[in-house]
Amino acid sequence: MPHPKKKTAQRGIVAAAATALVVGSSFMPAAAAPTASESPSASATASEKPLASETALDTEGLDKAIEKDLNKSVEEYVKDGETSDAASKVRDELNAKGIDATASVKDGKAEITVSKKDAAKAKEIVKASAAPAPIVVTEVDSQVKTVDKVYTELLANIEPKELKRITAILQTNDGLKIYAKGFDEKEAADDLKSKSAGSLPEKLTVEQFVSEATHVDGVESSGVAKTTAAEDIYGALGYAMDKSGAPTSTSTVCSLGFTAWTAEGEDAIISAGHCSEDGATKILGLAEQSVPGQSPTLGAELGTFGFNQFGGPGNSGLSAEELDSMTEEEFNNLEPGTDISVIDNINPALNLHAAVSEWADGKEPRDEVINVTGTTKALVGSEACSSGRTTGWSCSPIIGEGVFFVGGSDQTYRSVAGYVAENPGQSVLDQGDSGGPMLVGSKAAGINSANAAGEDLKENTADDIAMYTSLDDVFDKGYIDGYTLKFHINTPAITVENGTEVEPGEAITGTLANAPAGTIIRVVVDGKLYKKVELDAKGNFSFPAPEEPGKFAFSVVAKNGFNTSERVNANVVIVAAPTP
Template identity: 35%
Template sequence: MKRTGWVAASAALALTATGLLAPAVAFAGDNQSIAPTAGPEFDSTARELLSSGDQVQAVAKDGEGNVVVFTTAEESNLEGEAKSFVQTKSNVKVQHIDSEFSALAENDVVGGAGYLGYESADPSNGGYCSVGFSGWTPKGDPAVISAGHCAVDGVIDRSILTVPSSDPAGGGSQSEPMAALGSLSFWQFGGPDNSQGSEGDVNSVDISTIDVTNEDLDLLPKVTDWKTASSEDLAASTIDVRAVGSAQVGQAASKSGRTTGFTTGTVDAVEGWSRIGKPDGTFRWVYGFAVVSDQRVGAPGDSGGAVIQGNTAVGLVSGGTESGTWMWAADLQQGLAQTGGYTVAIKIDDPALTSPANGGTVGVGAPITGTAPAGTTLKVTPASGDTFDVPVDGNGNWTFNAPDKLGTFAFSMTAVNGYNKSSKVDASVEVKAEAPVITTPANGSTVETEVTAISGTGLAGATVTVEGDVDGTAKVAADGTWSVKADLGYGNYTVTASQARDGETSAEATSSFTVAPTAPTITGIQDGATYSGDAIPTSVSGTGVNGAVVSVTVNDAKVGQATVKDGKWSVALKDALGEGAYTVVATQTIDSVSSSASVSFAVAAAPAPSPSPTATPGPAGGGNGGGKLPVTGMGDPAPLAWGAVALLLGGVGALGYRRLRRVER
């Protein structure tokens, strides 16, 4: 069978991405068209190219809109469909690789950490591969994810971890068994049922799962960088796996395997298919992506190893070229989709308590808040009581209410995503009863006439103790209300209230208030009215509480006071009110407490006097019948008569003026 030169292809990809190797791009003049790079048309193109002969080993696409053709032939030696495609499409990149892509398992089974796969019926039949990722079975039991071709179509069904320092990546030359790992439970190399698969089919994968049977193993969501192989503890230096995703073209990708250890290259092309050669000369189609480097990134024994970008798991080592500089990685997500529910273990950061601080205090029913990774669920387990779930929002925040019981609330928290869990975080808060609320009389209020009870709200079942000018206790009802009897007349008072339950006593609430008589009334003056002339008020009077002293102010100036008798009072205004606006306030005081009433009104100027009549001619003719006055020797009487009238009117006007002046004074 032709072995696919997977490693060499990876090298070419990396050199192209870094600019050290110029891609061979076909140009055929003005008749070129653009090849599709997505959807069914791209899939169809890939199938045609990959089935055109042995020259084309893989077809994928890069991040610049090009179809990448991986071939063992020089571009000038391409034939048939491949040659036509390169010459007629303007967006084709030809990558020459030194050999076919072939499985990097050569009768072995390998991963991030090395393992030996063997046939339970014949333990001498086996090989080395690498652990890809720690994972979970569909039921949540521990599992390992690796490459499908490591199972040799189901012949290999058992696995043993190898001693890190004995593996090639750890400096060894002959791997030694270290501990039992588990049983291979699922494998697919190529299409369903380990068929050849087909180009253009995303279900052509390379994945296997191992159900871990060794209960002493502690599988971690990490990938080793092989720096601590000499200590036999590969977990001492690792990269956390925090997500599972798709490979990003043009970005760095790292691989961990038992043969070449931890290496890094560049993802050159994605969402493509490669024919991965088998030792028997046949091949299988694998959907995935190409990684290239100017150094060796993979070798036999690295198969199944982890391929990550940052902290994201993206692939499994599937094949490579003989030079080792090109690597083909199987798409992890598409592989997992074939396994019936196996998942990759991911690192979940620990949750944190933010308010109150650990050991702090909180009121009954008050919020307890914190943070956890977005997308997880917080599981809270009280020291005594049942575990309950708390949702974590998209910003990584969570909240739940403090319990009803007072005292220390101890609990543990774990952030959970599927079968993935954070470490358990222990915390505790002190649940305190807050001071009860005094609702009646409210602090700073004035109550008319009397107070017959001090009442408020509190913690159901607590005992409220009232002290000060009122003493008494009451139990808070189920609806949170309480009331203590009181008998308070006029005066100024202060009371305090605290509540106790579950052996805890709260702080005190305080209310200072006044019990005052009802406000007096002001009669005879209408609020908002305007007065003039004789209607201008000369006194203020009204009703009140017998025995109270009523003090009256006009525009904030005191004008007098009176004692209420028979429910009435009256205060005379010493000075007449002139034109203007006035506010009268009547304040009655009894037992050192007061209440007030007020009215506002206006005084208008006196009306202007009527105008004086003008002189008019006397009646025509003489005598009474002729309309003329008789001649008496006194001359024309009209000027004198009208002058007297004018003088009389003038005198009245003067008197009126003097009167107004007196009123204003």
């Protein structure tokens, strides 16, 4: 498995991670392994109940969950996800052209912020985009503030030991903010007053850094971050683990994330890196339950960890002593890590689908699913929905993207690039949800990683936050090179009726709804490839009719990597062009 790439872009937030502990009789004796149709993975449906191929999103049962959390219909939720995806792509294109830009969404509307000098270029790129809703370009007189630049500047100027106080560096709807434990506003104000006297030291405290920084819009005092899977007694939708390789009173559980492909087209599953406990645990098998939070029973065998990384390369982190003794050069060169794992050697009896359990009320976890239709980035303001064996399906707005610092079980500090969302009373992400999927619309965006309570540690505090590993960062940096997500592709539609008479060379047309980037149409005749056809920006495609007269029977299938749609059979009649 390749190591992370060097010299990657910086993104960040700070937290801690572990798995849910199963103690005593709550982890019931091992049961006989069920068949594939009875026990696919947590993100799969039973083999005798395949996913619908006509729509990208199965909505039965999902509408209540989305209405409860977001007060929106499923259609509005999916449309807003498409707007978020389009805005993130515009921001990335601007950044690739050397233009500092931030992006956010609110109430279904997207906003790109750039400096005044870059506004004209930004508007050109927005105009050329295929956004499903208008994207507003906002101009600011000063340089745009980005997490990347603040992260780099922070490491260059603060004392290494001060990193232990940082919970997050986030781009939010209220500007760029630093979250720090025990932040003292009076001390920061006093430092600002003393600045004119030249009394600030060369290496700064968090308060001193904030007093100096003109590009930080605010500081929030925060509590200690906890993981989404700690020592609470919970059941699991997903999988169980133990260091001994057998069920014990200290066995642990995590939630399955997204199903995936290996480079060879074999099944795999993506989850959180910390679930492997730095590679010390062995997967026992699926952990079965009927409702969120229910005690589990051990089900079918699942697979083995093929890769895991929590923090830096080789599950590395920094102890408090190491932070205190680091040289300036070492500290300045710290790069954000990740929290990701891959489960390989999947039990061949299982049937993995590109779908996520909705945990619909009154239903078994495999009864109602949402198809995963691709990958995307979350933006500040994106409505993210996560799923896990403890809290089920829950949605919450993203309030920040950046790097979070997570406390490992060995008391080290580990960094993870990702996103932060509201998590009142730990109702969105809680112990045992670790490793589960996070989506924006119907596209994969993150992996459940950690949660943190407000500094007062009161229940239902508005300061409680959920933290997700960024899948875009995982793939961009090559942590799991060769792996790709499974995703659902809609069935192509031929817009010419069967039996229609067409002239030689005339275009035979069709459409494909919500096609992921890179999808192609394969036209097959008599079992052999006839044409490979690209889609336009709106999902339309066409190919020329053959020259030979007579009935022309063909089939079309959409393909993206190892992901394929249902096949559609069609036919037309080739007739000679009328003579003038």
